[in-house]
Amino acid sequence: MNAIKKPSPxxxxxxxxxxxxxxxxxxxxxxxxxxxxxxxxxxxEQERNTALVHxxxxxxxxxxxxxxxxxxxxxxYQRYQPLMDYLNQNTGYxxxxxxxxxxxxxxxxxxxxxxxxxxxxxxxxxTSREEHNLISILKPLNQDSLAIRRxxxxxxxxxxxxxxxxxxxxxxxxxxxHSLSGNWxxxxxxxxxxxxxxxxxxxTNFPNHHSVIHRVLNREYDAGxxxxxxxxxxxxxxxxxIHSSEPLPTSPIVVSRDRDPKMVSAIINALLTIxxxxxxxxxxxxxxxxPHIRYTLSDxxxxxxxxxxxxxxxxxxxxx
Amino acid sequence: MxxxxxxxxxxxSVITVLMMxxxxxxxxxxxxxxxxxxxxxxxxxxxxxxxxxxxxxxxSETDGINPDIILERHLSYLADKIEGIRFVHIYDSNDRLxxxxxFHFNTGDYTYYNPPPAxxxxxPGRQILNISRQEGNGWIIEVESPxxxxxxxxxxxxxxxxxxxxxxxxxxxxRILLYLGIAVTAIxxxxxxxxxxxxxxxxxxxxxAIDHFDLETPQTDLPLPESDDExxxxxxxxxxxxxxxxxxxxxxxxxxxxxxxAEKLAFIGRLxxxxxxxxxxxxxxxxSCIYAIxxxxxxxxxxxxxxxxxxEALKHIENxxxxxxxxxxxxxxxLSEVDLRETIQNVIQLCxxxxxxxxxxxxxxxxxxxxVINADKHLMREVMMNLIINSIDAVGEEGRxxxxxxxxxxxxxxxxxxxxxxxxxxxxxxxxxxxxxTTKETGKGTGLGLSAVLGIVEAHDGEVRAQSKPGEKTxxxxxxxxxxxx
Ligand SMILES: Nc1ncnc2c1ncn2[C@@H]1O[C@H](COP(=O)(O)OP(=O)(O)O)[C@@H](O)[C@H]1O
Ligand SMILES: [Mg+2]
Numbered sequence: 001m002n003a004i005k006k007p008s009p010x011x012x013x014x015x016x017x018x019x020x021x022x023x024x025x026x027x028x029x030x031x032x033x034x035x036x037x038x039x040x041x042x043x044x045e046q047e048r049n050t051a052l053v054h055x056x057x058x059x060x061x062x063x064x065x066x067x068x069x070x071x072x073x074x075x076x077y078q079r080y081q082p083l084m085d086y087l088n089q090n091t092g093y094x095x096x097x098x099x100x101x102x103x104x105x106x107x108x109x110x111x112x113x114x115x116x117x118x119x120x121x122x123x124x125x126x127t128s129r130e131e132h133n134l135i136s137i138l139k140p141l142n143q144d145s146l147a148i149r150r151x152x153x154x155x156x157x158x159x160x161x162x163x164x165x166x167x168x169x170x171x172x173x174x175x176x177x178h179s180l181s182g183n184w185x186x187x188x189x190x191x192x193x194x195x196x197x198x199x200x201x202x203x204t205n206f207p208n209h210h211s212v213i214h215r216v217l218n219r220e221y222d223a224g225x226x227x228x229x230x231x232x233x234x235x236x237x238x239x240x241x242i243h244s245s246e247p248l249p250t251s252p253i254v255v256s257r258d259r260d261p262k263m264v265s266a267i268i269n270a271l272l273t274i275x276x277x278x279x280x281x282x283x284x285x286x287x288x289x290x291p292h293i294r295y296t297l298s299d300x301x302x303x304x305x306x307x308x309x310x311x312x313x314x315x316x317x318x319x320x
Numbered sequence: 321m322x323x324x325x326x327x328x329x330x331x332x333s334v335i336t337v338l339m340m341x342x343x344x345x346x347x348x349x350x351x352x353x354x355x356x357x358x359x360x361x362x363x364x365x366x367x368x369x370x371x372x373x374x375x376x377x378x379x380s381e382t383d384g385i386n387p388d389i390i391l392e393r394h395l396s397y398l399a400d401k402i403e404g405i406r407f408v409h410i411y412d413s414n415d416r417l418x419x420x421x422x423f424h425f426n427t428g429d430y431t432y433y434n435p436p437p438a439x440x441x442x443x444p445g446r447q448i449l450n451i452s453r454q455e456g457n458g459w460i461i462e463v464e465s466p467x468x469x470x471x472x473x474x475x476x477x478x479x480x481x482x483x484x485x486x487x488x489x490x491x492x493x494x495r496i497l498l499y500l501g502i503a504v505t506a507i508x509x510x511x512x513x514x515x516x517x518x519x520x521x522x523x524x525x526x527x528x529a530i531d532h533f534d535l536e537t538p539q540t541d542l543p544l545p546e547s548d549d550e551x552x553x554x555x556x557x558x559x560x561x562x563x564x565x566x567x568x569x570x571x572x573x574x575x576x577x578x579x580x581x582a583e584k585l586a587f588i589g590r591l592x593x594x595x596x597x598x599x600x601x602x603x604x605x606x607x608s609c610i611y612a613i614x615x616x617x618x619x620x621x622x623x624x625x626x627x628x629x630x631x632e633a634l635k636h637i638e639n640x641x642x643x644x645x646x647x648x649x650x651x652x653x654x655l656s657e658v659d660l661r662e663t664i665q666n667v668i669q670l671c672x673x674x675x676x677x678x679x680x681x682x683x684x685x686x687x688x689x690x691x692v693i694n695a696d697k698h699l700m701r702e703v704m705m706n707l708i709i710n711s712i713d714a715v716g717e718e719g720r721x722x723x724x725x726x727x728x729x730x731x732x733x734x735x736x737x738x739x740x741x742x743x744x745x746x747x748x749x750x751x752x753x754x755x756x757x758t759t760k761e762t763g764k765g766t767g768l769g770l771s772a773v774l775g776i777v778e779a780h781d782g783e784v785r786a787q788s789k790p791g792e793k794t795x796x797x798x799x800x801x802x803x804x805x806x
Contacts, residue, residue, distance in 0.1 A: 040459055043449065044359050073382040081469050
């Protein structure tokens with residue numbers, strides 16, 4: 001160890017300077033990093049599908065699309081607005097939803113030109129088309145690419161109701177009086193089996209199909225009649241289908257015969273060419289509160305049978 | 321710089337840099353995760369608490385209900401229930417302010433509350449979250465969230481959240497990382513310090529061993545290991561080196577002895593050559609005496625003195641032969657009282673043939689105080705003979721040789737032989753006393769004269785020195801003890 005030289009003062013000074021410099025750089029670096037790390041400033045953007053919707057903003061002619069529903073407004077918007085967005089992107093018009101509480105209101109608005117097109121129930125269409133000079137232009141396709149649906153009669157799986165004949169003396173829940181699949185067709189099916197309203201304990205109409213199922217599940221009613229798609233949602237939740245109807249046409253999109261044919265063909269062209277999945281987060285199965293993804297051309301004759309059914313039931317009831 | 325400090329410094333800086341890099345990377349990662357989490361959190365809170373605002377605006381449009389009551393109720397609910405929310409501003413679809421909170425919810429502070437602008441313009445289709453520092457409020461996370469369903473917008477909610485907790489989280493982790501970094505570095509350096517101390521201690525032992533290792537011939541510049549070789553290995557190597565050194569030293573001693581023997585033989589050879597030379601010198605002297613006698617045989621006085629000289633030269637030859645015989649037996653000269661004046665004059669007379677031939681101006685002066693010295697008479701003759709003949713050889717025609725002698729001090733006498741001959745070049749001055757060194761052509765010089773002079777003078781415990789300025793003068797100086805031995 002005695003071989004180690006004593007550093008000269010100049011060397012020592014140099015070393016001290018280097019060490020101090022290193023410490024200084026280290027400290028400055030630390031402070032700098034500390035400062036940058038703690039500077040949280042920043043902007044984080046996220047795309048939200050909210051194109052501007054006002055007609056005056058887009059410069060396109062504004063058209064109104066009527067919807068009838070007793071569901072809360074924001075749910076209706078959630079269901080229908082994507083289709084409007086699609087039309088707005090693919091036609092020369094700007095479509096805006098117009099919500100109404102009753103079928104009659106919508107039919108009147110169609111006739112009066114307050115709305116230019118509307119989603120309408122089959123029953124309402126069939127019964128008001130003559131009076132308001134309406135015409136169906138499109139009808140939605142189901143998952144199997146067919147423009148059909150059925151009316152089904154359901155009961156709890158733990159009940160002893162296995163067929164229509166078991167319904168005598170029981171309580172029955174139906175959907176809206178304006179619903180084909182939830183009211184008229186079930187009544188028709190029962191009548192065909194010789195069961196009239198009088199043969200049941202009670203028949204009650206509820207505003208929508210889901211309420212019907214809930215009444216049955218809650219044991220308030222022994223059986224209920226709903227559209228097949230709604231019933232299918234609940235099949236593994238304690239109900240079963242005891243009877244299924246013949247196929248019915250799906251609910252049409254309706255316009256007034258007096259409306260601008262250009263607009264009508266624009267709607268038809270756009271909706272006929274919808275690509276599957278082109279409309280974002282969208283649940284087509286809940287048909288009662290939303291449109292289907294794909295459409296096909298409607299045939300006026302599809303809805304003729306409805307008037308016959310009504311006539312038949314009214315006749316039966318009058319007879320009973 | 322000592323090895324210890326070097327290693328500490330190096331590893332210290334490496335560890336510091338490493339720790340810092342890791343810490344910074346971790347910190348940035350942590351920061352981005354925390355911010356990302358907070359952004360996501362605030363997004364979902366915003367989306368959740370926007371629903372009632374949206375509903376109120378939707379119903380006011382579809383059902384004509386005045387939204388203010390719903391909006392206000394919701395505002396006060398938010399103030400109570402949502403922690404960290406600072407303000408809420410609701411704008412309608414035309415970007416006009418509909419309702420806003422009246423002060424910062426959590427602080428209840430009006431001081432820094434800036435009432436929101438009555439109209440703003442929002443970027444359509446984007447939820448924008450902006451983190452910024454606001455005077456007096458610290459860090460605020462402001463979200464502009466469209467109140468919209470699909471493509472239809474009813475308005476925009478602008479919500480402010482407290483950004484300081486996130487920042488505090490980052491601060492605390494930064495501090496922890498900093499302290500941790502410093503602690504780890506310090507501990508590592510400490511451990512390193514002790515390890516290196518042990519290392520340098522054994523290194524020190526090794527250097528001590530190296531320092532104390534002595535082979536009579538000093539072996540100082542043994543290099544210290546520069547790389548961090550194992551000390552044990554190093555010591556082992558050093559041991560091997562020691563052994564090898566000792567071995568080679570023994571080997572050297574043997575070789576030296578052999579050389580010494582060879583030298584002695586060489587010296588005998590040299591001596592015989594010198595003897596031949598001496599004999600030759602004497603014979604030359606005798607020749608010149610005979611030459612003088614032959615020239616003037618009638619001059620009996622001269623003849624008598626020359627014969628005396630011849631007799632002395634013959635005695636000299638006899639002496640030389642005797643000396644050769646004595647060489648093996650006797651190293652010390654046989655001392656007797658010698659008068660150098662007489663010896664030098666005799667030598668000059670012996671050389672007079674050559675001196676005259678070359679017309680050399682020779683001048684000999686002895687100081688009066690020059691004492692008789694105790695020396696070997698014949699060896700002194702040989703010394704003088706060699707020096708004078710070398711000078712005669714060195715000077716040209718009409719050269720000058722000056723011989724001076726006197727008392728140097730109480731104990732010693734001096735003797736100068738100076739000439740103005742060719743001189744001796746500096747590089748040769750080192751070599752002239754070496755046996756067989758000669759610059760003369762073969763047959764003329766043997767290179768043994770000066771080595772014999774050196775040998776004789778040293779045998780008398782005297783000294784001989786040569787000084788020469790080539791082309792100017794050459795001086796051979798001899799000092800001899802008066803008593804023969806000091
Ligand atoms: N006085 C002198 N002047 C110049 N050179 C000298 C003188 N004396 C000796 N030397 C040089 O020293 C050499 C060695 O001298 P010496 O040993 O007497 O051998 P040698 O006379 O046989 O050459 C000579 O060859 C010569 O070069
Ligand atoms: Mg010589």
